[in-house]
Amino acid sequence: MSKGYQVLIAMLDSYFGQDYIIRKITYDDLDPTSFDFELSVDFPKLKGVDIGVGNSGPRQMFRIGGTGVIGIAVPRQNGISLLTSGKRGDGLAKTLGNTKLRWGSRVDNLEEVKYYFDAFKKYYDSL
Numbered sequence: 001m002s003k004g005y006q007v008l009i010a011m012l013d014s015y016f017g018q019d020y021i022i023r024k025i026t027y028d029d030l031d032p033t034s035f036d037f038e039l040s041v042d043f044p045k046l047k048g049v050d051i052g053v054g055n056s057g058p059r060q061m062f063r064i065g066g067t068g069v070i071g072i073a074v075p076r077q078n079g080i081s082l083l084t085s086g087k088r089g090d091g092l093a094k095t096l097g098n099t100k101l102r103w104g105s106r107v108d109n110l111e112e113v114k115y116y117f118d119a120f121k122k123y124y125d126s127l
Helices: 003-016 059-064 092-096 110-125
Strands: 021-027 037-043 046-054 069-075 088-091
Touching: 003 037, 003 046, 003 069, 003 110, 069 092, 069 110, 088 092, 092 110
Parallel strands: none
Antiparallel strands: 021 037, 037 046, 046 069, 069 088
């Protein structure tokens, strides 16, 4: 399993325990050199959140520990993106107005991943 997937699930477990449900997994089959994916995740206070890994490298890297970038998009009325859940939404950077979050967090940089998930958790707790 990819390092990106392992880190993503570890962070979800760390920040939310068992208080989330993965509703859908979508893979990027258009690019044969990557194994990017999106999860549609439901939390008690927020349904249909897109959390995924992009730029993960060739498919073979998924088996041997490829990395990538974690990104989160949340459902918002009048959002510019179509989320995996079918809802409209925006990325975390646009939602929070924080340009430091614009490109997500690199899987291989734990401080960056924690900063990104801290921002998402703070947003979630404010709902």
